[in-house]
Amino acid sequence: MSAAIEFRNVSKSFGDKQVLKNISLTIDEGSIAVILGPSGTGKSVLIRCLIGLLKPDADGGEIWVFGTNVAAIDESKRADRKKLYDVRKRFGMLFQDGALFDDMTVGENVAFPMRHHGGLRESEIQARVADKLARVGLKDAVNKMPSELSGGMRKRAAFARAIANEPSFVLCDEPSSGLDPVMAATLDELILEMHHELNIGFIVITHDTAEARMLGGRMGLLNKGELVVPFDATDKVLRSNHPAIRQFFDRQKSGPIQVV
Numbered sequence: 001m002s003a004a005i006e007f008r009n010v011s012k013s014f015g016d017k018q019v020l021k022n023i024s025l026t027i028d029e030g031s032i033a034v035i036l037g038p039s040g041t042g043k044s045v046l047i048r049c050l051i052g053l054l055k056p057d058a059d060g061g062e063i064w065v066f067g068t069n070v071a072a073i074d075e076s077k078r079a080d081r082k083k084l085y086d087v088r089k090r091f092g093m094l095f096q097d098g099a100l101f102d103d104m105t106v107g108e109n110v111a112f113p114m115r116h117h118g119g120l121r122e123s124e125i126q127a128r129v130a131d132k133l134a135r136v137g138l139k140d141a142v143n144k145m146p147s148e149l150s151g152g153m154r155k156r157a158a159f160a161r162a163i164a165n166e167p168s169f170v171l172c173d174e175p176s177s178g179l180d181p182v183m184a185a186t187l188d189e190l191i192l193e194m195h196h197e198l199n200i201g202f203i204v205i206t207h208d209t210a211e212a213r214m215l216g217g218r219m220g221l222l223n224k225g226e227l228v229v230p231f232d233a234t235d236k237v238l239r240s241n242h243p244a245i246r247q248f249f250d251r252q253k254s255g256p257i258q259v260v
């Protein structure tokens with residue numbers, strides 16, 4: 001396996017507030033990576049840097065994504081815009097508030113990213129929509145409106161949309177926030193199923209330790225913008241005696257992680 005993604009000493013500030021501090025990590029193609037951490041610690045900023053929605057500081061490190069240093073992209077240059085576009089095309093998104101478009105059928109929701117990126121004939125789009133919906137167990141929902149679906153089905157539909165363009169990775173920013181534990185477990189199962197069946201990689205941001213354990217793969221715990229121990233295999237990180245790891249996984253009130 002080769003590293004598809006590599007953060008090298010990445011730092012990011014907003015004004016005088018440093019949000020990411022010297023982050024280094026590698027993620028292999030087709031693997032599962034979990035970024036854990038309390039709220040407000042830079043998890044979403046990290047993901048936004050990964051796909052070039054935010055830029056690290058000047059001299060704030062490198063972010064290699066499928067051979068492109070996204071941190072060095074200059075969007076005023078046409079060739080760089082093309083590179084960024086090619087990088088983004090390889091990522092699907094599943095956000096906590098990644099609601100479906102209410103005024104479109106489920107099928108049109110799934111077709112949306114395909115139409116956005118273009119290049120597919122209508123018959124191909126329809127075939128792919130059917131395939132993705134079948135994958136998530138929603139074969140019969142193609143003509144339904146989102147309002148006709150249960151909460152769990154809506155999550156599944158959002159999942160189908162996230163894999164519409166057959167991405168290398170799906171970025172999941174707190175996908176299970178606000179879900180009850182049963183539905184959260186169902187979502188994690190879906191992630192593992194897609195991972196195994198379709199060889200899709202997942203980068204999952206969460207503050208749910210049960211979810212982190214269930215997904216396995218590799219993991220990092222971010223606290224105040226820093227990885228508290230090196231990004232590594234989840235079972236290895238779980239065995240760490242680092243006080244921040246213990247505090248987070250053993251649910252302790254006091255320790256290095258402070259409520260802000």
Ligand SMILES: Nc1ncnc2c1ncn2[C@@H]1O[C@H](COP(=O)(O)OP(=O)(O)O)[C@@H](O)[C@H]1O
Nearest residue numbers: 014015019037038039040041042043044045046
């Ligand atoms: N565009 C922005 N401008 C200024 N500050 C920001 C911006 N985005 C995030 N932040 C700040 O960066 C910190 C980390 O945010 P975030 O990555 O969203 O945290 P979380 O770990 O909960 O996802 C927060 O203090 C937030 O206010």
Ligand SMILES: [Mg+2]
Nearest residue numbers: 043044045173
């Ligand atoms: Mg966030």
